[in-house]
Amino acid sequence: MKVFIDPPNSLILYDIVERFGHEPLSTMAAIQERIDNMEIDMPPMNVTLDDVVKGLKYAGIEVPSGIRGRMAVWGPLIDSADAAIIMDDAPFAFGCVGCERSNMMVKYLIKRRKIPTLHVTYPEDEEGGKLFVAKAKEFLEGLK
Amino acid sequence: MSEERETRLLMISPASMITPNQLARAVQSMGKEVTVKETCYGCLVEGPKAEVHEIRDEIRKLDNNGIFSKVRAYPCGDPRRCRAHHGTRPGFAQLESEWKTLAVVNAGLDAMDRGEQAKEVPVREQLSIDKFKKICEVS
Numbered sequence A: 001m002k003v004f005i006d007p008p009n010s011l012i013l014y015d016i017v018e019r020f021g022h023e024p025l026s027t028m029a030a031i032q033e034r035i036d037n038m039e040i041d042m043p044p045m046n047v048t049l050d051d052v053v054k055g056l057k058y059a060g061i062e063v064p065s066g067i068r069g070r071m072a073v074w075g076p077l078i079d080s081a082d083a084a085i086i087m088d089d090a091p092f093a094f095g096c097v098g099c100e101r102s103n104m105m106v107k108y109l110i111k112r113r114k115i116p117t118l119h120v121t122y123p124e125d126e127e128g129g130k131l132f133v134a135k136a137k138e139f140l141e142g143l144k
Numbered sequence B: 001m002s003e004e005r006e007t008r009l010l011m012i013s014p015a016s017m018i019t020p021n022q023l024a025r026a027v028q029s030m031g032k033e034v035t036v037k038e039t040c041y042g043c044l045v046e047g048p049k050a051e052v053h054e055i056r057d058e059i060r061k062l063d064n065n066g067i068f069s070k071v072r073a074y075p076c077g078d079p080r081r082c083r084a085h086h087g088t089r090p091g092f093a094q095l096e097s098e099w100k101t102l103a104v105v106n107a108g109l110d111a112m113d114r115g116e117q118a119k120e121v122p123v124r125e126q127l128s129i130d131k132f133k134k135i136c137e138v139s
Helices: A011-019 A027-037 A049-058 A065-080 A100-113 A126-142 B020-028 B049-059 B092-114 B129-138
Strands: A002-006 A023-025 A083-088 A117-121 B005-012 B035-038 B042-048 B067-072
Touching: A002 A011, A002 A065, A002 A100, A011 A023, A011 A083, A011 A126, A011 B067, A011 B092, A027 A065, A027 B005, A027 B067, A049 A065, A065 A100, A083 A100, A083 A126, A117 A126, A126 B092, B005 B020, B005 B049, B005 B092, B020 B035, B020 B042, B020 B049, B042 B049
Parallel strands: A002 A023, A002 A083, A083 A117
Antiparallel strands: B005 B042, B005 B067, B035 B042
């Protein structure tokens, strides 16, 4: 099954989803498609007109362009997902490499699709790590 | 570039005894037609998708719970990203952050293999203003 991961570029989530036999939907695959097939200078920093139009499907014209740009990449992935794993409060999802408004938008779009979703907390210590793996295993093995 | 191209990032958990050099040599010794680049966190493997997947499954036998992987969008040595060409590396801060967490995920996977049950971790509550005031007054 196709499982959307949030943060969409997380190594931990990508690996865990693959380990339990599912296909992770990540930013990397979407950007690779743009690198291999389009003549853009530096995706995802540079976008095509199509991306702008795609982004408008998920976020209105008054929304900052950074959110629309992110939605142009992540929106179609959420649309094609059969399930989703969301890691709450990942430290790298906010700050210079993240955008909290886009993260909220992603969570809203996942909720609106009504697909099976698992919320996990970012593991900080060993007990947290055990709980994270146990929850992810139970969720991913339960997907059919 | 071929649509079947896959660049995979193999990262070693800080709790693992494998070194990036051992990892890169192990991939090279498999004799597949792939590009291998040793890095500070592990290595990058690039080649046809099927071969890269075979390598991923094979390399996990070295340390199943200590080697993590994900795909990478840009190819190995791409001048827009490779530091040798003075490229930017905007994703590295995130990789570094996740590398530190890999040790606890590694411990979680080990515990799962041993059949241990995970305990629910109590959520840390925010300190109430009254409690905070009392602490301030005491000291």
